[in-house]
Amino acid sequence: MSRKRAIIKGTFxxxxxxxxxxFMGxxxxxxxxHTFGEEGVGLYQLVFPIYALCFSLTSAGIQLALSRCVARCMTQGKKKEARELLCTSLVLTVAVSCIVTVILQKYSVFIADTFLKDARCAQLLVILSYxxxxASIHSCICGYYFGLKQTGIPATSQMIEQIARILSVxxxxxxxxxxxxxxxVSIAVAGLIAGEILSSLFCLRSILGKGGFGKWPRIRLSSCMxxxxxxxxxxxxxxxxxVLLNLLQSIEAISIPLKLQTYGMSVAEALSIYGVLTGMALPCILFPSAITNSVSTMLLPAVAEIQAMENHKELSALVKKVTYSCIFLGSICCVLLxxxxxxxxxxxxxxxxxxxxxxxLSWMCPFLYTNNTLISIVNGIGKTTLSFVINSASLSVRIASVLLFIPVFGIQGYLWGMLASQLCIFLFCLIYLNYYLKRERE
Known part of the structure; x- marks a missing residue:
């Protein structure tokens, strides 16, 4: 299957x-x-920065690295090495995940009181830790299949995770x-665990069954190292x-209710606004980004392959097509919203x-949907440090809007900051990719 068809099929x-x-979400x-009220949703959303932070520490980086390494190995015909990479990544991520689970349980009260500023979050953090x-097993196996540009198993596991989460709650x-x-609202957190357990079991069954490994490859210690x-x-x-971005996001998430109180709201009012924004409005804005997220997932291994082959003309054409398509999609969604x-x-x-x-928030759709793919392209060409710098600058704008604008303008000041932050990512990525492609053609 050609690279273009593989990207289109996987994206579809x-x-x-x-x-x-x-849609289910x-x-x-x-x-x-309706069940827990706006304040309950706000409390539920308050632990998500910790969830995102721990997931980033345990799995997110390894998943992307594994996807890129597997794509390179398959291009070079090294199938056995690709399988060994998956086994190694599973050992690493599961070990780190178990350590994070123990730490989160031991310090749940401290984290809830000191950072989240709400003692009710301690119980939610203990449940979340399991x-x-x-999640580490699930993400590694999905990363392996993304590197192969096979999306059937990751897509099915995603469906299983969501259905298990909702149905259990x-x-x-x-x-x-x-x-x-x-x-x-603790049962909503328990639903996260149910989703991860069933999806990871499905992924393990898929990789061990027909069409998977069959048997785990024997890896020498030197190869593992x-x-x-x-x-x-x-x-x-x-x-x-x-991790750093999620730390900044955690600071942002914790600061929003506090700064809303500085603006003159009660604790309940601040949590309600936070819950409405993050639990209702933002999921609606992000709903169409399922398309661009899918494109981003397929782009990283594809860009890694094109770069390995030094086909700069194909890379340039791919960047242009993807950028124009995402801007068009974002503009349509902006008008509809x-x-x-x-x-x-x-x-x-x-x-x-x-x-x-x-x-x-609808005004940021053209930039938001395009930025996912641009950052994925930057990571695909190996400029992971640059993508970190761009994301950090963007998030700094958002945090500045929380600290400076919310006490004066209320939540509206934060919404302006979100729009400005997405515009920053868009411009930085376009400027660098234009420079990179011109340099490679020379």
């Missing part, structure tokens, strides 16, 4: 899956908002209603980038506040 499969899971968010060993809630037990060094060397910038944003908030979420946020 991931996009269909992405839309399906986001969209109504799942509505269910959560998800990471399973719904069944526990129904059980509580029938037996007079009132469950809090060699692959470990390669994966760590590639993943350290990616992991450091993700400007037109129907208030209706979505009022009718679907029963929140006029959510509708107002959707309309304001």
């Amino acid at each position: 499969i991931l996009t269909i899956t992405g839309f399906a899971t986001r 969209f109504f799942y968010r509505i269910f959560l908002s 998800a990471f060993p399973f 719904y069944l526990i809630y129904i059980y509580g209603l029938r037996h007079g037990v009132r469950f809090g 060699k692959h470990g060094r390669e994966l760590i060397a590639l993943s350290i910038p990616l992991t450091a980038s993700r 400007l037109t129907f944003g208030n209706w979505i908030g009022t009718v679907l979420f029963h929140s006029s506040m959510a509708g107002g946020y959707i309309v304001t």
